[in-house]
Amino acid sequence: RDIERLVGTILDEIGGALERGDRVELRGFGAFSVRERKARLGRNPRTGTSVEVSEKKVPFFKMGKGMRERLNR
Numbered sequence: 001r002d003i004e005r006l007v008g009t010i011l012d013e014i015g016g017a018l019e020r021g022d023r024v025e026l027r028g029f030g031a032f033s034v035r036e037r038k039a040r041l042g043r044n045p046r047t048g049t050s051v052e053v054s055e056k057k058v059p060f061f062k063m064g065k066g067m068r069e070r071l072n073r
Contacts, residue, residue: 018059028066035060 017024018034025031034057042053 026064028064030064030067031062033060033062034058 014024014032018032021034023031023033037056037058039055040053042051043049044051
């Protein structure tokens with residue numbers, strides 16, 4: 001229960017920082033940031049018709065060097 005509450009609090013704080021447009025770095029693990037996707041022309045996979053996809057912001061995670069090295073031992 002305590003761990004669940006702790007992890008929930010951490011994720012809430014990261015989410016709040018991303019909403020404000022801040023970058024969150026966890027040394028040795030990675031960094032969370034927000035990237036903007038430009039508007040583009042997409043395709044509806046069901047019908048095949050062209051659909052305009054509006055501009056939007058998406059979360060982005062870049063793995064830290066320490067974690068990358070740990071995974072590739």
